[in-house]
Amino acid sequence: MSEDTAALVLGASGGLAQAIIGELMADPEIGTVIAISRSAAPENVSAGTVKPIWIETEYTEPAMAAVVEQLQSFAGRITRVVICHGILHSETLWPEKRLEDISAEALQSVFQANTVVPVLWLKLLHRLLKSKQRCVVAALSARVGSIGDNHLGGWYAYRSSKAALNMMLRTLSIEYGRRVKNVKIISFHPGTTDTALSKPFQASVPSDKLFTPEFVAERLCGIMNEAEIDGQLSYLDWDNKSIPW
Ligand SMILES: NC(=O)c1ccc[n+]([C@@H]2O[C@H](COP(=O)([O-])OP(=O)(O)OC[C@H]3O[C@@H](n4cnc5c(N)ncnc54)[C@H](OP(=O)(O)O)[C@@H]3O)[C@@H](O)[C@H]2O)c1
Numbered sequence: 492m493s494e495d496t497a498a499l500v501l502g503a504s505g506g507l508a509q510a511i512i513g514e515l516m517a518d519p520e521i522g523t524v525i526a527i528s529r530s531a532a533p534e535n536v537s538a539g540t541v542k543p544i545w546i547e548t549e550y551t552e553p554a555m556a557a558v559v560e561q562l563q564s565f566a567g568r569i570t571r572v573v574i575c576h577g578i579l580h581s582e583t584l585w586p587e588k589r590l591e592d593i594s595a596e597a598l599q600s601v602f603q604a605n606t607v608v609p610v611l612w613l614k615l616l617h618r619l620l621k622s623k624q625r626c627v628v629a630a631l632s633a634r635v636g637s638i639g640d641n642h643l644g645g646w647y648a649y650r651s652s653k654a655a656l657n658m659m660l661r662t663l664s665i666e667y668g669r670r671v672k673n674v675k676i677i678s679f680h681p682g683t684t685d686t687a688l689s690k691p692f693q694a695s696v697p698s699d700k701l702f703t704p705e706f707v708a709e710r711l712c713g714i715m716n717e718a719e720i721d722g723q724l725s726y727l728d729w730d731n732k733s734i735p736w
Pocket of ligand 1: 686
């Protein structure tokens with residue numbers, strides 16, 4: 492195990508995040524896994540005896556800055572970052588089917604979770620990530636955030652929050668390319684994966700198109716291991732294929 496390296500999983504309690512934590516914990520190239528969440532660590536946080544470092548936080552900028560301060564001892568040693576935040580539905584919001592369903596409150600909540608929180612992390616983390624080691628950052632986006640691929644309409648808030656996330660990541664990649672040259676950023680589409688987020692929409696998905704979180708975590712970690720540090724944002728699916736913007 493390399494004691495000199497660490498991986499960060501942001502938004503760590505979700506279905507995909509849990510599987511990604513498991514995959515990173517099993518990677519002999521990664522010494523420490525740090526999980527950050529609004530919630531306390533789940534009981535079964537990893538199958539083995541070694542557990543990730545678990546940090547609870549709110550997602551206000553001052554609280555997030557305090558977490559980054561707490562991580563100073565890992566400066567220059569972080570080689571993987573996976574940003575897992577995302578909401579599609581909740582007790583108070585549901586993806587819009589038509590114009591009448593659009594609400595300012597829902598748009599604001601979805602943009603806050605899906606776009607603002609990931610971008611704030613990348614604003615706050617850049618000094619910690621700067622290093623001589625390669626570091627790969629993946630943000631979980633979605634194919635429905637592709638403007639070119641939008642033929643169906645609907646899901647206004649979710650789609651546009653992911654399109655905005657992609658634009659933010661592209662813009663960040665340009666600045667990181669100048670200032671934090673060891674970092675590669677990937678906007679990643681996991682495919683429809685069996686988690687709480689997709690549960691209400693799984694009925695119409697053929698069983699061979701509904702992935703397990705473990706399958707997706709393995710694909711994502713493989714893609715991150717191979718990614719070239721080229722100062723560009725890549726928008727990739729679980730099969731390592733590019734998605735049109
Ligand atoms: N499942 C799919 O089919 C699918 C398909 C395409 C894209 N994705 C994307 O994959 C990512 C992970 O989703 P999942 O399927 O694992 O869903 P999930 O199990 O519902 O997890 C949602 C994640 O979002 C975070 N989160 C929830 N509410 C939040 C809020 N208000 N503010 C900030 N963070 C919040 C949670 O982090 P905490 O630990 O802090 O609670 C959690 O990690 C999302 O970005 C999603 O859009 C999923």
